[in-house]
Amino acid sequence: METCDRTPILSCKHLNKQFSSGRKKSTTVLANVNLDVRQGDFVTILGQSGGGKSTLLKLLGGFIQPSAGQVLFHGVPLKQITPKIGMVFQEDTLYPWLTVEQNIGFGFKIRGKKKAHYIAKVREVLEHVGLSQARKSYPHQLSGGMRQRVSIARSIAVQPDVLLLDEPFSALDIQLRRRLQNFLSSIWKDTATTMVLVTHNVEEAILLGQTLIVIGDRPGRIIETVDIADDTFRDRYDPGFLALQRHLEGVIEIDVNQQETLLREKSQEAVGKTVKIP
Amino acid sequence: MGNNIQSEQAWRQSLLSIGCGLLSCAVLGLLWEGIGRNPENPITQVLPPPSQFLPVLFESDFKIGLGSQAASIYQSVAVTLVRVLVGMTVAFIGSILCGLLISLSKWSELFILPVLGLIAPIAPIAWVPLALVVFGVSNLTAIFIVFMGVFFTLTIATVAEIKRIPKNLLMTAQNLGGGSFNRWRWVIVPAVLPGVFTLLRLNFIAAWMAVLAAEMTGLRDGLGTVVMTGRNLFNSDLILLGICIIGITGFAVDRLLLLIQRKFFWWQV
Numbered sequence: 001m002e003t004c005d006r007t008p009i010l011s012c013k014h015l016n017k018q019f020s021s022g023r024k025k026s027t028t029v030l031a032n033v034n035l036d037v038r039q040g041d042f043v044t045i046l047g048q049s050g051g052g053k054s055t056l057l058k059l060l061g062g063f064i065q066p067s068a069g070q071v072l073f074h075g076v077p078l079k080q081i082t083p084k085i086g087m088v089f090q091e092d093t094l095y096p097w098l099t100v101e102q103n104i105g106f107g108f109k110i111r112g113k114k115k116a117h118y119i120a121k122v123r124e125v126l127e128h129v130g131l132s133q134a135r136k137s138y139p140h141q142l143s144g145g146m147r148q149r150v151s152i153a154r155s156i157a158v159q160p161d162v163l164l165l166d167e168p169f170s171a172l173d174i175q176l177r178r179r180l181q182n183f184l185s186s187i188w189k190d191t192a193t194t195m196v197l198v199t200h201n202v203e204e205a206i207l208l209g210q211t212l213i214v215i216g217d218r219p220g221r222i223i224e225t226v227d228i229a230d231d232t233f234r235d236r237y238d239p240g241f242l243a244l245q246r247h248l249e250g251v252i253e254i255d256v257n258q259q260e261t262l263l264r265e266k267s268q269e270a271v272g273k274t275v276k277i278p
Numbered sequence: 279m280g281n282n283i284q285s286e287q288a289w290r291q292s293l294l295s296i297g298c299g300l301l302s303c304a305v306l307g308l309l310w311e312g313i314g315r316n317p318e319n320p321i322t323q324v325l326p327p328p329s330q331f332l333p334v335l336f337e338s339d340f341k342i343g344l345g346s347q348a349a350s351i352y353q354s355v356a357v358t359l360v361r362v363l364v365g366m367t368v369a370f371i372g373s374i375l376c377g378l379l380i381s382l383s384k385w386s387e388l389f390i391l392p393v394l395g396l397i398a399p400i401a402p403i404a405w406v407p408l409a410l411v412v413f414g415v416s417n418l419t420a421i422f423i424v425f426m427g428v429f430f431t432l433t434i435a436t437v438a439e440i441k442r443i444p445k446n447l448l449m450t451a452q453n454l455g456g457g458s459f460n461r462w463r464w465v466i467v468p469a470v471l472p473g474v475f476t477l478l479r480l481n482f483i484a485a486w487m488a489v490l491a492a493e494m495t496g497l498r499d500g501l502g503t504v505v506m507t508g509r510n511l512f513n514s515d516l517i518l519l520g521i522c523i524i525g526i527t528g529f530a531v532d533r534l535l536l537l538i539q540r541k542f543f544w545w546q547v
Contacts, residue, residue, distance in 0.1 A: 063449060083455035093450040096545040097468045110456030110464050138545075158454060 008036035009194055010060060010085070010162050014069035017055055029055045031219040033069075037162065042188050043196045044209030046248065048256060052220025053198040054090075054166050060196060061087045061164050074161075083107070086160035088151050090167040094139040100150050101126065101135040107158035122157060128190070129153040129183070145176040149183060156191060165197040169204070181207055202248050206233050206241060214248060216255040218263070224251055324514050331515035332522070342504050342516065349499055351519070355527055358500040361417060361489050362482075362531070365424025370478050373429050374470065377436020378462060391437065394430045402427030402488030406495055415497055423492045424485040428478065435477045439470035443547060472543040479535040486528050501527070 015033040020026035029052040037043050037060075047053045058064045059071055062078045062085065071078040073085065094103050102109075104125055108118035126132045129149050139147055148168050155163055165184075169177045185208055188195050199205050205212050209228055216223040226248075232240040307328055313319060314327025334340045334351070341348040349357070380386050405426045409419040443466060451465045493502025501524050508516030 061453070063453075081449070081452050083453060085453075087450070087453050089446050089450070091444070091446055093444075093446045095447065095465070095468070096547060106451075106464075107454035110451055110454055110460045112460060140545075154454070 007038065008072075009039045010037040010071070010073050010196075011035060012056075012060065012066075012069065012071045015056075015059060015066050015071065016068035017052070017059060017064070018067045028219040030059070030066075031221045033220070033222055035213065035222065037194060037196055039194055040192050041194055042208060042210045043213060044205040044211070045196065045198045045213050045215055046202060046205040046252070047198075047200065047215035047220065048217045048252060049200050051215050051217045053200075053215050056215065056220065057087075057164050057166050057196065057198050060162075061085050063087070083111075083158055084161045086155035086158065086163045088148075088155055088163065088165045088168050090170055092139070092147055092151075094147055094150055094154075096139050099136050099138055100131055100142070103139070103150055104131075104154045104157050106154060125153050125157045129156075129187070143176075144172055145180055148172070148180060152184065152187065156187060156193065159191075160193065162194045162196065165195065167198055167200070170199070170201075177201075177204070184208060202245050202252075203236060206244055206248070207236060209233075212248075214251055216259070218259045223255055224248075326514050326518060328518075328522070331519045334515075334519065342507050343499070347498055351504065351523060354499060354501050354504050355523060357417075358489060358493065358502070359527065359531070361420040361500065362424055362485055365421040365489070366428055366478060366482065366485055368421070369425045369428040369432060370474070372425075373432030373436050374467065374474060376429075376433045377440060377470070377474075378466065380433070381437050381440045387437065391434065394434050398430035398434060400426075402484060403491045403495075406492050409492070420489045420492050420497060420500070423488045427485050427488045428481045431481055432474055432477055436470055436474050439473040440466060442473070443469045447547070468545075469547045472539070472545055472547075475535075475539055475543045479532065479539060482532060482535060483528070486531070490524060 012033055012035045015030055015035075016028065017030040018026040018028050033056060035043075035056075045053050045056060055064070059066055060078075062071070062073075062081045065079070073082070078085075095106065098106060101122055105115070105118055105122040108121070109115070123132075123135075126135050129152070131146070131149060131153065134142060134146065139150070142150070152163075152165075152168070168184075169180050172180065181204060184195075184197075187193070188208075197205075197208060206228055212226040212228050213222055214224040214226075215221065226244070228244070230240075232238050233244065235241055310325070311327045311329060314322050314325060314330070316322065341350050342354065343349055380390050402423050405423050406419075409422045413419040413422060447465060447469065448461060451461045456464065489500070490502040490505075493500035494506045497503060501520060504523070505517055505520035508514070508518075508520055
């Protein structure tokens with residue numbers, strides 16, 4: 001795989017995201033996140049569940065807008081969803097009334113393209129992802145793993161510049177997860193599509209990524225960036241791989257403990273302020 | 279292999295339900311026939327046995343009505359069916375279009391939905407006098423009554439179904455490059471179709487009763503008229519013939535709608 005152009009294709013500068021619900025005080029989900037995703041890179045974002053990883057991915061895809069800072073796509077502020085940045089969601093988003101083939105061709109159909117213009121491309125993608133046999137099947141006739149393969153194939157078919165993946169394998173068992181990790185890795189190598197994958201699985205993050213970013217908890221912020229382009233990190237039994245895995249697990253655990261201590265101190269302070277001592 | 283076993287099981291299940299249904303109908307028919315055959319039984323006068331009135335179905339010259347208005351029982355069935363099916367089709371298409379338009383804006387939802395909610399509970403039969411004044415004694419009256427009985431409920435259901443569509447399905451369509459019109463056409467419409475069609479099927483009974491009531495009270499043909507003619511002539515055979523045909527036709531249409539649902543609107547979102 002060649003990655004000749006190393007200028008950032010997608011980046012975020014001083015990104016902040018706050019959510020407010022009703023009368024409650026707004027919650028800061030992401031604070032001052034700076035990130036560069038380069039052409040052809042495979043970035044994995046690792047962090048605790050509920051730590052703001054998915055929010056970061058939605059911001060990178062233009063699905064939501066930041067409270068402060070900006071997301072730049074090809075150097076231009078990203079204001080809305082674009083087909084140039086594909087997204088594979090954690091949940092099943094296949095259209096149940098369409099066959100596998102129709103689902104994969106949906107990106108063309110919804111843009112008003114005639115079937116004759118895209119059917120060859122769809123067949124090629126089907127062949128590539130090993131789903132030719134199941135092309136006439138409906139999503140409910142497929143296993144969870146096959147459904148996720150179709151979702152990825154559908155996004156790949158329209159050739160996005162960047163593909164964002166929000167924990168696509170989290171609902172699958174370990175065997176299937178490993179098979180799909182290999183599948184995704186081969187897709188990345190073959191298509192040279194820039195990918196950003198969010199996961200809470202340390203092993204997955206190391207195995208797939210070229211650049212690994214660890215997001216801390218409450219608020220989400222980058223606490224560590226690791227370059228893992230080396231082949232050492234493609235073998236889950238390599239001592240280097242295992243050492244990094246242990247290190248990253250430690251980083252996440254320390255961060256969680258620190259945040260919990262901070263939270264406890266804050267709540268004790270709050271109790272001290274509200275309880276009147278006679 | 280697994281699919282074959284499943285389809286075999288489903289086939290057996292449907293055979294069993296058809297068999298049981300036919301058996302219970304046969305038992306009921308035999309019981310009725312047994313009671314009705316006794317000429318000393320006073321019930322026989324108002325409840326003649328099926329063997330007394332069903333053979334007219336096979337008489338080609340059997341017609342109900344006077345002069346040029348006389349129609350065969352098959353013509354009456356066809357007239358009623360056309361009225362119900364046209365009314366329901368117009369209501370189905372209209373409610374989906376209206377539901378889509380209403381859900382385009384929060385304000386239209388806030389203003390229009392309460393009005394629909396107010397009209398929906400009005401029994402279709404209540405529209406009969408008004409329909410007769412506006413459309414006269416014609417097919418339009420019956421179609422209008424069926425439409426009024428189904429349209430408002432279906433429109434409210436369409437709006438509810440649109441709200442129920444998972445956000446990710448819509449976001450994916452947008453992410454794949456679909457503009458608003460194509461998202462409506464290729465995602466929202468197919469997503470709401472099964473739910474609205476199911477409700478249409480459930481509302482069929484109401485529409486069926488409404489059109490029969492309209493035929494009994496104002497129109498001059500159709501299955502409702504067969505029963506009313508029987509009443510006017512003090513002819514129990516005709517009344518029971520009409521009742522039986524109404525039941526069988528209603529059941530057949532319900533099964534037809536179920537078949538359409540399973541064949542064309544089988545998915546769940």
